[in-house]
Amino acid sequence: KRVAILISGGGSNMVRLVETMQDEGYATPVLVLSNDPAAAGLEKARARGVEAVAVDHRAFGKDRAAFEAELVKPLLAADPDVVCLAGFMRVLTPDFVRRFEGRMLNIHPSLLPKYPGLHTHQRAIEAGDAEAGCTVHEVTAELDAGPILGQGRVPILPGDDADTLAARVLTVEHKLYPAVLRRYVTGERTPVEL
Ligand code: GRF
Numbered sequence: 001k002r003v004a005i006l007i008s009g010g011g012s013n014m015v016r017l018v019e020t021m022q023d024e025g026y027a028t029p030v031l032v033l034s035n036d037p038a039a040a041g042l043e044k045a046r047a048r049g050v051e052a053v054a055v056d057h058r059a060f061g062k063d064r065a066a067f068e069a070e071l072v073k074p075l076l077a078a079d080p081d082v083v084c085l086a087g088f089m090r091v092l093t094p095d096f097v098r099r100f101e102g103r104m105l106n107i108h109p110s111l112l113p114k115y116p117g118l119h120t121h122q123r124a125i126e127a128g129d130a131e132a133g134c135t136v137h138e139v140t141a142e143l144d145a146g147p148i149l150g151q152g153r154v155p156i157l158p159g160d161d162a163d164t165l166a167a168r169v170l171t172v173e174h175k176l177y178p179a180v181l182r183r184y185v186t187g188e189r190t191p192v193e194l
Pocket of ligand 1: 007008009010011012013014086087088107108109166170173
């Protein structure tokens, strides 16, 4: 199975996906694609022998459709079986998602359906939740709402702020996403619980 990964920044989740695919051979990373040419993840991908391309969303202003018309070109050229959003920070239109529906995954840093959207850790802390976590789900037209493929839980500890909680959740993301993708490419859909 051919896997493309979309990033916007450091790409720590992308690195774990690429490394586990290359170490274990359960799939092949064929492209890393970013909306930001300055994304540090691009070099990390190239250092691991994976083609990395940027399409700068700022070159298209508010014209989301025009940005996506450019973004989809390298993606279609890579001919992926699965597309993984990993720290990708742009909302994709339903038209774009429809092209990959049923084979596009995303990782979101909350225990969906709680806290879709942004600032998830701050919101969990302010709500007084005892735990937080991350979710890998299939991407559908509705933001952060597709079928859940796996979740990882961490405690919220006294004295936590958004940064300390984000760091704790990120370590679980790095375990969860490869665990889900490894199974997903075999057709497994029963959710992973970490
Ligand atoms: C992190 O906040 C992570 O929780 C979310 O995307 C952000 C960047 O992740 N999934 P990455 O290091 O670029 O994978």
